[in-house]
Amino acid sequence: MSSEDRLIPASIKENNLTWGRAQEISYQNRLTCLLLLLLTPFWVSFLWASCTYYNCSVVNIIYDFFASLSEGTLFEFLIKVTPAPTFKGFGLYIFWVLFQALMYMYWPSNIGTGQMTPAGNILSYRVNGLRVWVVTHILFILGASITGLYSMAIIQENWGALLIATNCLGYLLTVFVYFKAYYFPTHKEDCKFSGSTIYDLYMGIEHNPRIGDTFDFKLFFNGRPGIVAWTLINLSFAVAQYKQLGFVTNSMVLLNFLHAIYVVDFFYFEDWYLRTIDIAHDHFGYYLAWGDCVWLPFTYTLQSHYIYRNPESLSWFSFIFVLTIGLVGYYIFRHANNQKDLVRKSDGNINIWGAPARFIRASYTTSDNKVHNSILLTSGFWGISRHFNYIGDLLMCLSFGMACGLQFDFIPYYYLIYMTILLVHRISRDQDRCKAKYGIFWDQYCEAVPYKLIPFIY
Numbered sequence: 001m002s003s004e005d006r007l008i009p010a011s012i013k014e015n016n017l018t019w020g021r022a023q024e025i026s027y028q029n030r031l032t033c034l035l036l037l038l039l040t041p042f043w044v045s046f047l048w049a050s051c052t053y054y055n056c057s058v059v060n061i062i063y064d065f066f067a068s069l070s071e072g073t074l075f076e077f078l079i080k081v082t083p084a085p086t087f088k089g090f091g092l093y094i095f096w097v098l099f100q101a102l103m104y105m106y107w108p109s110n111i112g113t114g115q116m117t118p119a120g121n122i123l124s125y126r127v128n129g130l131r132v133w134v135v136t137h138i139l140f141i142l143g144a145s146i147t148g149l150y151s152m153a154i155i156q157e158n159w160g161a162l163l164i165a166t167n168c169l170g171y172l173l174t175v176f177v178y179f180k181a182y183y184f185p186t187h188k189e190d191c192k193f194s195g196s197t198i199y200d201l202y203m204g205i206e207h208n209p210r211i212g213d214t215f216d217f218k219l220f221f222n223g224r225p226g227i228v229a230w231t232l233i234n235l236s237f238a239v240a241q242y243k244q245l246g247f248v249t250n251s252m253v254l255l256n257f258l259h260a261i262y263v264v265d266f267f268y269f270e271d272w273y274l275r276t277i278d279i280a281h282d283h284f285g286y287y288l289a290w291g292d293c294v295w296l297p298f299t300y301t302l303q304s305h306y307i308y309r310n311p312e313s314l315s316w317f318s319f320i321f322v323l324t325i326g327l328v329g330y331y332i333f334r335h336a337n338n339q340k341d342l343v344r345k346s347d348g349n350i351n352i353w354g355a356p357a358r359f360i361r362a363s364y365t366t367s368d369n370k371v372h373n374s375i376l377l378t379s380g381f382w383g384i385s386r387h388f389n390y391i392g393d394l395l396m397c398l399s400f401g402m403a404c405g406l407q408f409d410f411i412p413y414y415y416l417i418y419m420t421i422l423l424v425h426r427i428s429r430d431q432d433r434c435k436a437k438y439g440i441f442w443d444q445y446c447e448a449v450p451y452k453l454i455p456f457i458y
């Protein structure tokens with residue numbers, strides 16, 4: 001056996017498959033994708049309506065739904081809780097997406113490098129998110145305060161109409177990238193056809209759909225219309241609260257601050273983001289296209305909507321307590337992610353927690369049959385569990401919920417519940433993919449770091 005042969009994981013050699021590619025799609029998978037394709041917009045509308053008409057009480061909206069059924073007024077109820085499209089909503093959203101697209105393409109930018117794709121491509125990306133975030137916020141604030149043409153509460157005031165507009169783009173984009181993959185794919189060899197239309201629509205076919213060399217759909221839609229908007233949406237709800245009460249509660253200030261840490265971190269470390277699962281491994285379908293256009297801006301900001309409808313201030317003790325949880329979470333999140341990124345960038349030549357980094361040298365094969373080397377870190381946060389970076393994220397999610405008040409309510413903790421499901425599911429997806437990619441090296445890694453998330457528990 002040649003040394004190269006030994007480096008190719010047996011699972012790939014035996015099945016002649018390449019990681020990140022061929023996969024059995026079960027009927028349950030297809031059904032789940034179909035349900036998500038059809039129902040997620042209604043779920044987001046339900047959350048929007050419970051906040052808009054029921055002060056973010058999901059219990060009350062459900063109660064009214066059943067009451068309307070028994071009273072025969074279901075139609076009136078549905079009319080009341082369904083967001084209405086408006087020309088203004090569409091106009092604002094079209095302007096927003098075009099403005100962000102122009103900034104993404106033409107504002108001065110560094111060039112970042114992505115991870116090697118399953119077909120062996122290494123792509124470069126325009127990385128100017130932080131600059132675009134700063135400029136957009138300055139323009140939004142100055143535009144409102146100097147020209148007086150609009151109020152900073154404009155997003156909150158048009159939130160329902162924007163929900164319709166974002167859904168339209170989310171679905172159009174899903175269909176567009178589906179057909180693009182068939183008729184003019186960017187990297188044909190990196191397409192993943194599963195044999196199921198529903199699955200392909202949902203999970204996507206193209207790995208890195210692009211227009212030209214530089215307009216990258218995944219990086220643009222995930223970062224720009226969605227994440228740049230995140231802090232603007234929060235700001236808009238804070239301004240709406242000021243208009244309503246004459247002051248802003250400390251809970252709203254705290255939430256805006258904690259969310260801003262997460263968002264600014266994302267753009268400050270945008271180059272790192274190019275090597276995370278979203279960009280490096282996921283394909284671009286409804287999951288990311290609609291998710292970036294609708295799910296992200298509407299569900300990640302539910303807490304500011306909640307505080308706007310339930311304007312409670314926190315005691316200073318609670319304020320400091322919640323802030324501390326958020327900052328500890330951020331510390332773990334950022335340091336864990338940096339450790340993984342830096343150990344690979346330095347080819348293992350760094351110290352972690354005062355000692356030389358420990359790691360496994362692994363190799364994998366791309367579909368052009370070339371063998372490549374990589375590193376699996378086994379010390380620092382990556383020696384505690386295989387996804388300790390997720391713990392940091394979950395602590396931050398907890399602090400976002402607690403910023404709304406220490407009492408339990410569904411909407412403030414919705415994001416924590418959702419992220420827990422997303423990340424636990426991601427762990428199992430990642431486990432399968434890494435096993436297929438690294439074979440025996442992944443087994444060695446799992447032996448060295450046996451826990452997936454929480455030591456001795458999971």
Ligand code: NDP
Pocket residue numbers: 115275276277278280333337340374375376377378382386387389390393426430434437
């Ligand atoms: P990770 O950053 O944990 O990336 C996992 C990948 O890293 C694996 O697929 C593997 O890829 C590589 N890897 C795994 N173990 C090791 C190791 N020991 N040493 C070196 N490389 C390793 O996952 P995500 O991309 O999901 O998350 C990145 C961050 O983003 C997390 O902090 C997460 O919490 C956050 N996040 C936030 C979301 C949100 O919506 N707010 C959604 C999802 C994530 P390979 O070897 O192929 O490079």
